[in-house]
Amino acid sequence: MKTEIVENGNQIIAKFIGRLDTPAAVQTMEDVKPLLDAANKEIILDCTELEYISSSGLRIFLSVRKEAVAHGSKVIVRNINADIRQVFMMTGFVSLFEIQ
Amino acid sequence: MDLHCEMILDEYREAIPVLEQMKTEVLRLLREALDRSGLIVTAIEARIKTEESLRGKLALKGSKYATLSDITDILGARIITFYTDDVDRIAAMAEQLFEIDWNNSVDKRTLHQLDSFGYNSLHYICKLPGYDFRFELQLRTTLQHAWAAINHDIGYKTGVEIPREYLRRINRLAGILEMADDEFSRIRSEITDYRRRVQQLVQNGKLDDVLLDGDTFNSYLQARPFDALNKRIAAINQAEIQEVPLIHYLRVFNAFGCKTLGDVERLKKHYQEAAYRLARHQLGNTDLDIISSAVGVQNICIVCIIASGGGKMGLVRFFDAINGHNTQNEAIAEMTFNLAKSIQL
Numbered sequence: 304m305k306t307e308i309v310e311n312g313n314q315i316i317a318k319f320i321g322r323l324d325t326p327a328a329v330q331t332m333e334d335v336k337p338l339l340d341a342a343n344k345e346i347i348l349d350c351t352e353l354e355y356i357s358s359s360g361l362r363i364f365l366s367v368r369k370e371a372v373a374h375g376s377k378v379i380v381r382n383i384n385a386d387i388r389q390v391f392m393m394t395g396f397v398s399l400f401e402i403q
Numbered sequence: 404m405d406l407h408c409e410m411i412l413d414e415y416r417e418a419i420p421v422l423e424q425m426k427t428e429v430l431r432l433l434r435e436a437l438d439r440s441g442l443i444v445t446a447i448e449a450r451i452k453t454e455e456s457l458r459g460k461l462a463l464k465g466s467k468y469a470t471l472s473d474i475t476d477i478l479g480a481r482i483i484t485f486y487t488d489d490v491d492r493i494a495a496m497a498e499q500l501f502e503i504d505w506n507n508s509v510d511k512r513t514l515h516q517l518d519s520f521g522y523n524s525l526h527y528i529c530k531l532p533g534y535d536f537r538f539e540l541q542l543r544t545t546l547q548h549a550w551a552a553i554n555h556d557i558g559y560k561t562g563v564e565i566p567r568e569y570l571r572r573i574n575r576l577a578g579i580l581e582m583a584d585d586e587f588s589r590i591r592s593e594i595t596d597y598r599r600r601v602q603q604l605v606q607n608g609k610l611d612d613v614l615l616d617g618d619t620f621n622s623y624l625q626a627r628p629f630d631a632l633n634k635r636i637a638a639i640n641q642a643e644i645q646e647v648p649l650i651h652y653l654r655v656f657n658a659f660g661c662k663t664l665g666d667v668e669r670l671k672k673h674y675q676e677a678a679y680r681l682a683r684h685q686l687g688n689t690d691l692d693i694i695s696s697a698v699g700v701q702n703i704c705i706v707c708i709i710a711s712g713g714g715k716m717g718l719v720r721f722f723d724a725i726n727g728h729n730t731q732n733e734a735i736a737e738m739t740f741n742l743a744k745s746i747q748l
Contacts, residue, residue, distance in 0.1 A: 357690070358642075358690070358691050358692045358693045361691075361693055362693060365693075383731075388731065388735055388738065389685070389738060390689075392735055392738065393682070393685035393686055393689075393691070393698075394686075394691055394694045394695060394698060395647070395695035395696070395697040395698030395699075396647075396695050396697075397701075397722070397725075397726060397735060398647075398651070398726050399647055399695060399697075401727065402726065402729065402735075403729060403731065
């Protein structure tokens with residue numbers, strides 16, 4: 304699992320590559336810390352190359368959203384695959400994020 | 404300007420730092436008291452009389468004042484409220500915060516004759532412990548403030564005496580604004596009573612008597628109507644429930660044709676078992692141990708749409724309503740529709 308952070312003007316983009324499962328979650332939480340520090344910017348969670356997300360991964364997404372909302376910003380989840388889309392739907396989090 | 408007045412002006416210049424300190428302290432005390440009370444006001448402001456304004460006052464009636472501390476409005480504070488009732492609440496607050504000089508305080512709202520209208524405001528002359536100077540606290544509503552400001556602009560700024568006809572028209576407007584102020588206060592009281600009645604009806608389960616709107620749906624949600632279903636769903640995987648807002652489901656229930664909270668409650672009871680089956684089918688084969696508090700109501704809406712023949716397009720409209728319109732909603736709707744068909748909801 305790899306996480307790449309790119310700042311682009313008023314946006315900060317986190318690109319997730321691989322499987323965001325429980326073992327990968329600890330490192331990913333460390334990797335997304337720059338998002339929490341820049342939560343006043345629009346945050347893009349780019350899931351184009353994210354294959355799988357577990358509950359631990361969902362919790363990371365929720366932490367990022369919580370910080371963004373506290374700073375009056377928003378989180379956009381981009382390009383999720385069908386499996387991840389189903390995870391968002393069945394857990395009821397589908398309306399919490401802007402999914403593009 | 405005679406020597407006596409010049410001495411008062413010298414005293415004023417020396418007192419500026421103390422008056423600045425007093426202004427800061429008065430504003431701090433008022434803001435803290437308002438925060439504690441939860442009262443929301445339009446503005447809190449304070450100003451030290453300018454030298455030019457003081458000079459004008461002394462030129463007119465300088466002999467009336469022995470020293471600067473005899474001038475009661477050398478520092479002025481003003482609170483502008485939304486409602487007339489709040490003027491009285493803040494007055495009571497000021498009586499706790501400051502020592503009131505009752506002999507010089509005046510409630511201009513009660514000074515008018517039965518057939519006259521005009522300037523309405525409550526003026527308290529106050530003393531802050533530890534300071535020699537008094538200050539004036541003006542309390543008025545936004546409408547009273549607007550009238551006073553316009554009246555001042557028209558009446559004083561031009562420097563020309565205003566004909567009686569125009570003064571009468573300005574004062575007639577004061578009467579209209581007084582009626583509007585009373586009406587705003589009455590509307591607020593009636594809305595508060597309405598909310599209390601709705602909460603009572605929700606608590607007593609008389610939901611058919613409560614029309615569905617933003618206010619009433621919010622009261623309904625406070626009774627946590629989807630908790631039992633969410634807990635059943637959470638038990639499938641011993642999941643934790645993350646609280647999320649549900650108010651946007653109002654437009655979905657409106658689209659379902661619900662007119663009262665009773666309609667929403669019936670719909671919930673009718674579809675909650677199928678909503679649970681949908682969740683069990685989805686979550687049962689996963690190890691997802693976190694769900695949102697929207698999952699119960701979301702699944703109720705999904706099974707309602709499927710059962711009433713809304714099909715895939717109905718689901719797209721539903722996801723558009725709760726997520727905002729975006730291209731992913733079609734894929735989510737298709738996935739949900741196929742799943743619902745496979746378990747024969």
